[in-house]
Amino acid sequence: MTKIAIITGSSRTGRVTDRVSKWVANNAKQFADATILDLQDYPIPFLDEAVSPRFNPNRTPDEATAKWLKDLADYDAYVIVTPEYNRSMPGVLKNAVDVIGHELDDKPVALIGHGSTGGAQAVATLRLALPGIGAVALPQAVFLTQPVADIIDEDGNLSDELKKQTFGPETNLEMQLQTLVRYAKALKNL
Numbered sequence: 001m002t003k004i005a006i007i008t009g010s011s012r013t014g015r016v017t018d019r020v021s022k023w024v025a026n027n028a029k030q031f032a033d034a035t036i037l038d039l040q041d042y043p044i045p046f047l048d049e050a051v052s053p054r055f056n057p058n059r060t061p062d063e064a065t066a067k068w069l070k071d072l073a074d075y076d077a078y079v080i081v082t083p084e085y086n087r088s089m090p091g092v093l094k095n096a097v098d099v100i101g102h103e104l105d106d107k108p109v110a111l112i113g114h115g116s117t118g119g120a121q122a123v124a125t126l127r128l129a130l131p132g133i134g135a136v137a138l139p140q141a142v143f144l145t146q147p148v149a150d151i152i153d154e155d156g157n158l159s160d161e162l163k164k165q166t167f168g169p170e171t172n173l174e175m176q177l178q179t180l181v182r183y184a185k186a187l188k189n190l
């Protein structure tokens with residue numbers, strides 16, 4: 001079974017991104033072995049390495065970064081759930097990407113954005129960053145434009161009203177996850 005890591009891209013107190021991650025995890029269970037990696041559990045310091053992580057075979061990362069890299073390496077595919085902060089991904093998420101060396105090489109990443117414009121610009125900044133670490137972003141993405149707290153409860157259940165929509169978030173997510181698994185299988189041949 002494809003192993004998927006769902007990355008919770010916000011670590012702030014009172015965040016709602018964890019709800020979106022749970023929603024993704026609940027849905028992903030039908031296709032994959034899905035685990036949430038929450039940036040709140042990885043207090044990664046700002047990148048402070050003399051050599052770029054991808055060009056340094058002798059890295060000596062601090063404990064939190066080392067754990068992040070070790071855990072990340074264990075998956076075939078990823079979902080990054082990102083809010084939009086000032087038209088971009090959160091700084092904590094960008095730093096978590098910047099410390100990555102080769103852990104995501106040739107692996108697919110599905111992008112889920114939320115914010116008043118669905119996190120579209122945060123997703124766009126991830127599309128710029130991910131090729132730098134050798135990862136492959138899926139062509140499509142899922143955008144949640146409504147306030148997350150209004151549509152997803154603390155256990156990751158989407159509201160019944162949205163669940164019923166034929167081309168609503170649930171359908172989009174399911175299609176995205178199915179595509180992610182297909183990409184993971186195809187890219188494994190690399």
Ligand SMILES: Cc1cc2nc3c(=O)[nH]c(=O)nc-3n(C[C@H](O)[C@H](O)[C@H](O)COP(=O)(O)O)c2cc1C
Nearest residue numbers: 010014015016017083084085086087114115116117
């Ligand atoms: C510092 C900050 C900046 C934000 N900037 C934007 C923005 O530029 N565009 C947008 O659509 N929403 C913006 N928002 C709203 C958040 O993207 C939205 O509320 C999101 O669901 C918050 O996720 P979180 O609670 O997990 O941090 C911002 C929120 C914060 C805290």
